[in-house]
Structure formats: structure tokens, C-alpha cells
Amino acid sequence: MTLDARTDMPVSLTVNGRRTAGIVPVRQTLAGYLREELGLTAVHLGCEQGSCGACTVRVDGEVMRACLVLAVQAEGCVVETPEGFSGDPAMDRLRERFATRNALQCGFCTGGMLVAARDLLAREPRPSRHAIREAISGHVCRCTGYEAIVDAIEAASHGGTAP
């Protein structure tokens, strides 16, 4: 058996409800693909080594660092970015509370924070402040000091039960 190792490969996946397909360099991360090929630039690349959380997306229902997944590894997957989640009342509440509580300044971390918060509310509809802090502990914000972000997530969780 001789195996063929590739430097380019076809990939097809569903992103924010739309099917997409193309040929990608195997070296391209999922974050790079979402940003560069699909223009989904709310997926922010901060550290590109899994430390900052700004590129967090949901893949097949689980949150992941899009910089630590290759685009070819998302073959056949359902991916949701901060631009997605349309018609999701819990995400709508999170967005609204982030805005009204001023839970962002520069906005670089916000997309990842929202996806992590949405994931938390799916697992725990009424999380404690401690659980909220745990859930965003992998996300670096250099502006706000986190307090307003925790407030916003807490307020969103009190606005109703997440599905």
C-alpha cells in the first residue's frame, strides 16, 4: 500500500447554515479558511496558538479554537461563527446585554466571548458567576477587566431559559 500525502485537499462543510466547498492548502487553519475564503472576519486571530480564545467557533455543537483545527479537518462538519447563530434567542440576548452593559471596548475578544457564553448557556441555563468566570477563563480581554462581561452573560441568562 502506498499512501498519498497531500499539500492541497478538497473540503466541504456547512458554515452558518450555508454549504461551502473548495480546495484548501492543508496548512490552512479553520480560522484562516473562515476569514480568508469566506470573509467571516468576526473570527479573530490573536495568538494563533490556542491561548487567547478570540477565534473560538462551534463545530458540530462543540466549542473549539479555530486556530487549532485545520480547515481540512472540518470536512463534513457544521461550523458556527459569531456571525451565525441567527434566530437563536439566547445569542440575541447575549449580544444585546454585551452592548447595553458596555461589555466590550475594542471588540477583539468579543466574538470568542459570545460563542463561549452561548456554549455555557446551552450546558447551564442559569450559571453562577463562578461558572461564568470558568467558561470565559480561556478568553483574553485586554480592555475591560472582565467584570462587565460577566455581568452581561449573567443578565442574558436571567432573560430566559436557553434552549
Added chain:
Amino acid sequence: MRAAPFAYLRPNSLEEVFAALAQFGDEAQLLAGGQSLMPAMALRMARPGVLVDISRLGELRGIALEADALVFGAGTTYSQALRSPLVAEHAPLLALAIPHIAHEAVRSRGTLGGSLANADPASEMPACMLALGAQVVLRSAEGERAVPMEEFALGTYTTAIEPGEILAAIRVPLPETARRTRFREIARRSGDYAMAGAALVSDEAGEARFVLFAVSDRPILVSGAPNLDAVLAGIDTEVEFFPDNHAGIATKRHLAGVLARDLLSRSALKEAA
């Protein structure tokens, strides 16, 4: 920074994995969850020529209850293990430890087998598996062998895996009497690498295994448990302490004593679940 160029291969079976390892030799690097390898590649600390992606292999998936062991496919993610009722019932130590591993978005992808094969001395899973008396199942084109954890972790990023072999499964033996477990990790922030950590497994017959991690070049099974004084003596004589970016030797030695007192005091042993 981005990874140096590489070629990629996604085998459809273990047989193809073995063929890839034979064909590409030292150039080949297995990619499981990628939560350590991908950062290492981004930092150019790892520059594999050919990535062999085993993250989707069905043969490496699943948690099964056998007559004498709970068996984890190497590709089981931390999140899958944490959600598993079998883990809650038969290996609750893992459920205590997993929340300490990085963050949700890493636990959803990182794997038990990947953690053991990577053999980072600060990792939780090798320590827990050592405390549980687990065996690592290594497979190759020639067959398979089981290696006890005591003989598997050989040093920093160094294991008993031979060229051509792959870590396929982890066997956690089922105890004959009820097992109690405790786990504690000291880190500066939630999800950070441990400055020091410890796992304890004890049974009703009075047998106990106390393991320290993030203090040496591998997890250390300290003799004397559950007797606190014996363990403290063991920490003095049996543990070769190694410094890392998070703490020096004196701090790690101090924290080892703190962890032993915390997990092995009389009241702590009563509280163990």
C-alpha cells in the same frame, strides 16, 4: 505564527496508519486532538513533514465496560469522558481532574490518548492513569502489547511507544472493592498549567496510590499511601524535583507536601468520594 509547510494524510483505518508510519518513518507525526501539537507547530517547535490525522478513526473511539476494565479508545476526547456515565461510575477520578485541563474549547478536542502519548509532565491524565493502575495498549502492524503506566511515561515528552506503534487504548482496571478518589491541582489561574498536582486512589482494603505530577519529569507514584508521614518521607527521598516556567524546585517541593497533607489527612480521606 503559522506552522511550517507539511503534507497531510487522513488514513481510514489503523492498517493505513501503520502503512503511513512505515512509509514516512521519522517524517510522520500522528495528529490526534492537536491541542498540544498544533500550538507546537505554530511556534515552530514541531516541524513534522507529514501529518497523519487519526482524529476521525472509529477504531480509536468509544468507552467500553469490559469484565475487568474500563477501556478508553485513545481518541476519546476529554469532553466525551466527562459526559460519560461509565466514567462517573467507574473512574470518577477522571471526572474530578478533567475540569482542570485547559478550557472547554480545548477539552472538546484534546484526547486521552494524545495526552498520554505527549507525556507532558504537567498533564493531568498520565497522573490519573498511573494512580488508577491503568495499562496503555500499544498497537502496530505486528500486533499489540499492554504496558503498565509505571513503565510507559519515561520522562519529559518521552514514552515507551516504539517506532511503528500507536497508542490505541487505555485500560483502567476495575477494583474488587469500592474505590475512593481525590484530585487537586495548584495553578495560578483556572486552566493554566499546574504548578503541582496530585491524585489519590484508595480502596476499602486500605491500599492507596498517591501520585504527584508537574513536579518532576513524569508523574511519580510515591510510596507509603495512605499513611501521610510515610508519603511525606517518600517525597523527601523518592521524588527528583524538576523546575519549570511556573515554579522552581523549592516551591514544587513545598507544594508536594501541601498536596500530600491536603489529600491524605484523616478528614480528607473520609471525604474522598
